[in-house]
Each structure stands twice: as C-alpha cells, then as structure tokens.
Amino acid sequence: MKMILSIIHKVLNRILGIESYFRNERLTLRDKINKFIEELPESYRELLSEHVGNTDDWIGKLVSTRVFLTHGDRENMAVSNPYKLVQMTKKFGFMVRIFILQKxxxxxxxxxxxxxxxxVLTTHY
Known part of the structure; x- marks a missing residue:
C-alpha cells in the first residue's frame, strides 16, 4: 500500500509542477502537459513517443488519472494497473527532469x- 501511495504522490506532484510552471497561461491541464512536451528537445519527444506510443493518448491518461486521484469523479482511473501507473510515472518523471535541466x-x-x-524503466520501486 505504501508503494502505491508513493507512486500516486509522485505523479500528482509532477503534474502539479507542470501546472505551476504554466500557471500564468490560461490552458487546460492537457494543453499544459502538451506544451511541456513540445518544449522538450525533439530527440526526447521522439524518445517519449517510442515508449508511450500515441503521445496524445498518453497525455489523456495522465490527465484522467490526475482528475480521478484528485477529485475521484471518474468511474474508472485511466491507469488502474499498478505496474502501468509506475511505468507512466517513471516516464513522466524522467521527462520532467529533462525539462528542468533544459530550463x-x-x-x-x-x-x-x-x-x-x-x-529508470527497468528499476523497480
């Protein structure tokens, strides 16, 4: 249970960081995450695509998961499988680090x- 809570906190904190970074722009969360990805170097956007498939779908899963974890108003969490949640969190966290280093x-x-x-992808929590 502690591991799941740790993962939930990590994904929420990273998303909150992106929301805060773009706080002065009137964008939806989906648009903020999309803008964050667009500001990554092209080679890292390609790397992300290689590992998540359709980036728009992946962003949608991040947003839906965050909405569910924060408000609980979704019938099903977009990423309910703990392993997939861990992998999504790792990939997102890695891209956030690249973004910060670049900035x-x-x-x-x-x-x-x-x-x-x-x-990062092969390390277990």
Missing part, C-alpha cells in the same frame, strides 16, 4: 541520458 541551461549528454532512461 536551467544544463547541457544534456544524450548517450548518458538514454542509458539513464533505460535504467
């Missing part, structure tokens, strides 16, 4: 980052 002006060593990404 801080830190040069990203792509081969090293790709290796880290693979490690």
């Amino acid at each position: 801080l002006g830190i040069t990203i060593d792509k081969p090293k980052i790709l290796n880290k990404f693979k490690n």
